[in-house]
Amino acid sequence: MAIEIINQLINQDALAKPSKRIANQCKELAALVTRHTDGKGNGFHKTAIDKLEFTRESSIPAALHGVYQPVFCIVVQGKKEALLGDETYRYGEAQYLAISVDLPLSGFVVEATPDKPYLAFKLNLDPRQLCDIITAQTKPSASKKENSVRGLFVSTTDAPLLDCALRLTRLLDTPQDIPILAPMIIREIYYRLLIGEQGEAVCQIATSGSNMQRIAEVIKLIRADFAKPMRVEKLAEKANMSPSSFHHHFKEVTSMSPLQYQKQLRLLEARRLMLAENSDAANAAYQVGYESPSQFSREYSRMFGAPPIRDIERLRTA
Incomplete structure (x- = not known):
């Protein structure tokens, strides 16, 4: 019984050592990162x-x-x-x-x-x-x-x-x-x-031909042409998948459908246009592929927590 207790204590100590080592490594790395970023702002x-x-x-x-x-x-x-x-x-x-x-x-x-x-x-x-x-x-x-x-x-x-x-x-x-x-x-x-x-x-x-790599290649195509209407069948063909299989694997990799992915790209680019290029909301919406300003405003508010004008004013103030 005593031997078993000793063995348990040894095992617990062995398990504790890596976590202590990792904590010390993190502390040392934090000190290095602090030194190399100190005085440079956030x-x-x-x-x-x-x-x-x-x-x-x-x-x-x-x-x-x-x-x-x-x-x-x-x-x-x-x-x-x-x-x-x-x-x-x-x-x-x-x-x-x-x-x-x-x-x-x-x-x-x-x-x-x-x-x-x-x-x-x-x-x-x-x-x-x-x-x-x-x-x-x-x-x-x-x-x-x-x-x-x-x-x-x-x-x-x-x-x-x-x-x-x-x-x-x-x-x-x-x-x-x-x-x-x-x-x-x-x-x-x-x-x-x-x-x-x-x-x-x-x-x-x-890995060439893996599901993730095929989806990654399609993502490049979506990013290059996100303002244009999406044809899922064409994208599935590029991925060498059936439309249903493509939709499944795309969602497994990205946690969203191809259309949802495209929508997020459009909204992010519209926000950049308004903030960096001083574009108004209607023009930004049109440039990223929206035909309905009201739909753009609704979806923008849902993603960023405020309508376009208010969100951009908040960002500029910050």
């Missing part, structure tokens, strides 16, 4: 390493709406929410968010203060590099029927993945090492993602 901060950015928010800002491209983001301090269609994803310290296809999202920082700001490590993903690693694997997984997976997922970061993020961030203090060592560490991050619990989703980003 928002996204580019670094000397291509594709690497840091995020810092010292207060809870208004929601950020936009089309997010493939990215890997570790939260090292604070908490955030992402809204994809009707789904809400919550993630905080020592968790990561990965996006594998272009997705219209709303992002909300939900925990941040001046003394303890929201901090995140953000790496833009390159499907070609992922493909190289998949090709180099000597033991391909057993063939099985491929299921469509969501193009966004949240997982807990493990110690080896955090170690990669730390080593990559430390390179900013030795810029002469970046050209040689940064690509190696980024390649290791991709490898860690591929062998992690979300490996199937990451693998589909770069």
